Amino acid sequence: MTAGEGAGVFEALAEGRRSTRRFLDRPVPDDLLERLFAAARRAPSGANLQPGGFVLVRGAARDRLTAALTEAFRAGAAEPEDYSYFPDPMPMALKKRQVAAAKALQDAAGIRREDRAARDAQFARNFRFFDAPVALVATIDARLGTGCYMDFGMCLYGLMLAATAQGLGSCGIGALASYPTVIRRALDLPDDQLVVCGLAIGWPDETAPENAVRTERLAVGEFVSVRE
Numbered sequence: 442m443t444a445g446e447g448a449g450v451f452e453a454l455a456e457g458r459r460s461t462r463r464f465l466d467r468p469v470p471d472d473l474l475e476r477l478f479a480a481a482r483r484a485p486s487g488a489n490l491q492p493g494g495f496v497l498v499r500g501a502a503r504d505r506l507t508a509a510l511t512e513a514f515r516a517g518a519a520e521p522e523d524y525s526y527f528p529d530p531m532p533m534a535l536k537k538r539q540v541a542a543a544k545a546l547q548d549a550a551g552i553r554r555e556d557r558a559a560r561d562a563q564f565a566r567n568f569r570f571f572d573a574p575v576a577l578v579a580t581i582d583a584r585l586g587t588g589c590y591m592d593f594g595m596c597l598y599g600l601m602l603a604a605t606a607q608g609l610g611s612c613g614i615g616a617l618a619s620y621p622t623v624i625r626r627a628l629d630l631p632d633d634q635l636v637v638c639g640l641a642i643g644w645p646d647e648t649a650p651e652n653a654v655r656t657e658r659l660a661v662g663e664f665v666s667v668r669e
């Protein structure tokens with residue numbers, strides 16, 4: 442592949458990836474999954490520490506985890522998160538982006554904002570990994586620093602883009618980070634493994650309106666500034 446062709450391929454992947462929240466009932470072969478992990482392993486990291494890892498949750502463990510998370514969500518059983526994700530309070534400019542993303546999803550799914558039950562039902566799907574054939578929990582060693590989360594984020598994006606390249610869809614599930622203790626207990630993980638997020642992977646249901654949501658981005662000039 443020439444340098445120019447590579448750029449086109451990468452741009453098409455980056456443009457084509459979007460969060461997928463409805464999947465076909467079709468398995469992802471183990472060897473294909475293995476290839477995605479191998480590609481994600483090539484992500485760079487400071488001092489090549491390669492922080493973070495994935496727990497592939499299957500079978501009875503997945504049933505146990507989904508049941509425990511769904512129960513915790515229904516009961517409103519809040520627990521301290523392992524790490525701080527969103528600012529609290531959320532600055533207004535960021536709140537607007539958060540609301541826009543949520544509204545785009547709700548509009549696509551035909552959910553009215555005042556319909557709390559429908560919104561809760563949609564949100565509860567996070568805890569079933571959106572019924573995707575592949576359910577992953579992303580974890581990181583508690584001793585690692587903030588920069589290591591950045592490194593691990595590159596690995597996550599690598600995994601998502603590798604999935605896109607294979608025609609697979611994916612969705613990050615930060616909602617899982619609200620229940621780290623529930624997750625550690627259900628999966629029998631050691632206390633020093635912090636829960637970063639979940640990840641759903643599978644074949645996108647192209648007929649599902651939720652999967653057609655296209656989110657906005659800042660213009661390049663709004664996030665790059667120049668000093669000379």
Ligand SMILES: Cc1cc2nc3c(=O)[nH]c(=O)nc-3n(C[C@H](O)[C@H](O)[C@H](O)COP(=O)(O)O)c2cc1C
Pocket residue numbers: 458459460462542567612613614615616617638654655656
């Ligand atoms: C680490 C991470 C966590 C996320 N958590 C959730 C989540 O809990 N639930 C959800 O529906 N989407 C989640 N998303 C998807 C984001 O809402 C989505 O990436 C964002 O709105 C941009 O849309 P796009 O992925 O379609 O480009 C998450 C994405 C990332 C990268």
